[in-house]
Amino acid sequence: xxxxxxxxxxxxxxxxxxxxxxxxxxxxxxxxxxxxxxxxxxxxxxxxxxxxxxxxxxxxxxxxxxxxxxxxxxxxxxxxxxxxxxxxxxxxxxxxxxxxxxxxxxxxxxxxxxxxxxxxxxxxxxxxxxxxxxxxxxxxxxxxxxxxxxxxxxxxxxxxxxxxxxxxxxxxxxxxxxxxxxxxxxxxxxxxxxxxxxxx
Amino acid sequence: xxxxxxxxxxxxxxxxxxxxxxxxxxxxxxxxxxxxxxxxxxxxxxxxxxxxxxxxxxxxxxxxxxxxxxxxxxxxxxxxxxxxxxxxxxxxxxxxxxxxxxxxxxxxxxxxxxxxxxxxxxxxxxxxxxxxxxxxxxxxxxxxxxxxxxxxxxxxxxxxxxxxxxxxxxxxxxxxxxxxxxxxxxxxxxxxxxxxxxxx
Numbered sequence: 001x002x003x004x005x006x007x008x009x010x011x012x013x014x015x016x017x018x019x020x021x022x023x024x025x026x027x028x029x030x031x032x033x034x035x036x037x038x039x040x041x042x043x044x045x046x047x048x049x050x051x052x053x054x055x056x057x058x059x060x061x062x063x064x065x066x067x068x069x070x071x072x073x074x075x076x077x078x079x080x081x082x083x084x085x086x087x088x089x090x091x092x093x094x095x096x097x098x099x100x101x102x103x104x105x106x107x108x109x110x111x112x113x114x115x116x117x118x119x120x121x122x123x124x125x126x127x128x129x130x131x132x133x134x135x136x137x138x139x140x141x142x143x144x145x146x147x148x149x150x151x152x153x154x155x156x157x158x159x160x161x162x163x164x165x166x167x168x169x170x171x172x173x174x175x176x177x178x179x180x181x182x183x184x185x186x187x188x189x190x191x192x193x194x195x196x197x198x199x200x
Numbered sequence: 201x202x203x204x205x206x207x208x209x210x211x212x213x214x215x216x217x218x219x220x221x222x223x224x225x226x227x228x229x230x231x232x233x234x235x236x237x238x239x240x241x242x243x244x245x246x247x248x249x250x251x252x253x254x255x256x257x258x259x260x261x262x263x264x265x266x267x268x269x270x271x272x273x274x275x276x277x278x279x280x281x282x283x284x285x286x287x288x289x290x291x292x293x294x295x296x297x298x299x300x301x302x303x304x305x306x307x308x309x310x311x312x313x314x315x316x317x318x319x320x321x322x323x324x325x326x327x328x329x330x331x332x333x334x335x336x337x338x339x340x341x342x343x344x345x346x347x348x349x350x351x352x353x354x355x356x357x358x359x360x361x362x363x364x365x366x367x368x369x370x371x372x373x374x375x376x377x378x379x380x381x382x383x384x385x386x387x388x389x390x391x392x393x394x395x396x397x398x399x400x
Binding site: 046 | 204205206208211214215218219225227228234236243246249266267270288
């Protein structure tokens with residue numbers, strides 16, 4: 001990009017450093033920004049700075065929020081006796097979209113992964129244990145991903161919490177609704193078989 | 201994204217307004233920015249503002265640059281008698297990468313498209329004609345894309361310039377090098393046939 005300007009190559013480099021954006025996309029984005037009214041560039045830059053400086057972790061459930069306590073934890077209608085443990089704020093958003101879950105959450109910001117060197121102390125487990133010590137919580141629903149890391153984390157949490165006499169459950173694993181059996185992997189098929197439930 | 205913060209939804213919206221970035225990618229980018237050190241967010245925002253405010257059109261060839269005249273036009277070694285007309289600065293970059301073209305360029309910033317309501321006055325054709333009036337130019341190589349719009353633009357330029365007695369050429373259209381005949385569309389195959397050249 002040296003045919004144009006150092007400012008363009010710099011912007012391309014910055015965009016290309018974002019996850020999922022390659023050099024070609026970064027170039028396209030940089031040229032787009034330059035072709036837009038200055039107002040548009042200012043708005044984008046302002047949003048980036050504002051989000052980075054204002055957003056922090058909820059003191060209670062560790063999700064992202066711009067207040068001390070997130071709206072879910074602050075909502076008196078939510079059932080504080082049930083905590084759903086998720087890996088990321090996006091997983092929380094996925095369950096919130098269903099509109100059916102009435103408990104609260106706890107966001108770990110990751111999962112235990114010996115491969116990547118992520119141990120129990122690197123995710124927000126201490127914060128979860130602190131919440132449980134109040135004695136108010138009756139059930140912890142472990143909704144980490146159905147991946148190796150997610151399962152490892154679920155097992156670890158279960159072993160950690162069970163001695164405290166709190167019920168620990170795991171979201172069901174099986175055939176997705178609308179899923180076509182022939183296109184589903186073997187592990188999922190066996191899980192669905194193991195987890196079969198009686199019809200009526 | 202209202203489960204988190206207006207700052208996050210705002211950033212997601214800004215990212216999603218960029219070309220080629222959907223809502224899911226925009227969310228991923230927003231969460232990434234928030235998870236990074238503040239320095240990183242400041243750098244990205246700074247690059248956006250700098251590129252938008254410093255980059256302008258070269259007074260001669262209309263490409264993007266941060267100086268009055270771009271480095272290619274300012275280079276005394278480039279052959280000013282040959283102008284290659286391209287649609288975008290990225291097309292210029294593609295030819296510069298070959299390292300073999302020694303003439304200069306003219307960037308139209310678009311192509312004529314009656315469908316999209318883009319006429320000859322909406323692209324940088326006036327600037328091209330002004331350059332030709334000096335009488336110094338001997339050849340104009342039309343390197344617009346091989347699309348309907350690119351071909352229309354090429355025809356238009358050719359009709360516009362020919363009366364001035366300047367040689368107008370068009371880059372060859374045909375089978376790409378390394379291309380497999382069976383995978384190439386019919387129009388390209390017929391073009392390659394029409395444009396056949398004598399061997400030796």
